[in-house]
Amino acid sequence: MTGRVTMRDVARVVGKSPMTVSRALRGDTTVSAKTRALVRECADEMGYVYDSTAQVFRTQKSGFVAVTVPSINNANFAETFRGLSDGLEGTGMQLLLGSTNYSVDKELEIVRQMLARNPEAIVLTGGYHLPQTRGLLEKTQIPVIEIWDLATDPLGHVVGFSNAEAMSKIVNELAQNGRRKLAFIGASAGSDMRGSARRDSVIAAAHALGLPEVRFIDAGAAPVSMRHGAQAVKDLGQAVNGFDALVCVSDPVAFGALNECRRLGISVPQDIAITGFGNFDVATVSSPRITTVNVHANEIGRKVAGVLADIFAGQADAQRIDVGSTLVRGETV
Known part of the structure; x- marks a missing residue:
């Protein structure tokens, strides 16, 4: 032929x-x-x-859901995407993924491109967006689900967890183990809204417990990784001994900080405590195991799939689902 x-x-x-x-x-x-x-x-x-072009014109249904994530390299975001994909298995619905690289400007560009393809719903990671992005989405009839953050002014449906609750569990664990002087290692202000929310939550929790002012250690522009955590401790040098604990924005950052402490001859947790965030595999396999918080990344994805099922079944009421967070005690506190 x-x-x-x-x-x-x-x-x-x-x-x-x-x-x-x-x-x-x-x-x-x-x-x-x-x-x-x-x-x-x-x-x-x-x-x-x-x-499928003819079908789209005929039914006005594209057969796909648009999803934005800050990074495709982050294991937690990948796990959320996997949970969503698994939850949609057998529905015939496909996912169109866009990576914002932690930029709200990039998110606006991606949302414009996705809306031009008439998705049946759009899933946005995070609860903060540019006014232009909000305006575009509010004018469409396309359902919006914001995930990870519990948005205070949602565009529609919300599936996530409270950063304040998650970080208060970390700070309370540190305080109960006699750690008072805390430093937070995270991305530069403004480059990671979720990281900034965690930092603010640590500061608020420490203040509520009457702990000294939390020192912010800028690890660089998002996304920050193991390398950034190690470099932050390296730059501090022996000054790191002035803290009782390093509260890290993520487990990879904590792992980098942990290994640099070893190189400096600083024992963890004897000399200083280190905590992470996200319950990544690296927290479990590191030695010592890193104390962290599980934010149930896969469950977020599966809950989003459930919300989508309700949307496609004609249920219009906005849903707000808090998957919660769980303290995972390791050996670094």
């Missing part, structure tokens, strides 16, 4: 009507599983790719 393969070509080979082939390729369950498998196998062998 020469030229572009058409749906009619596939229909002729499998002995079915073009309409049946179309429904089979869309995953329509009114077509038997056996026929769907046969059509898919034949289409793959013939090199036919289903063009």
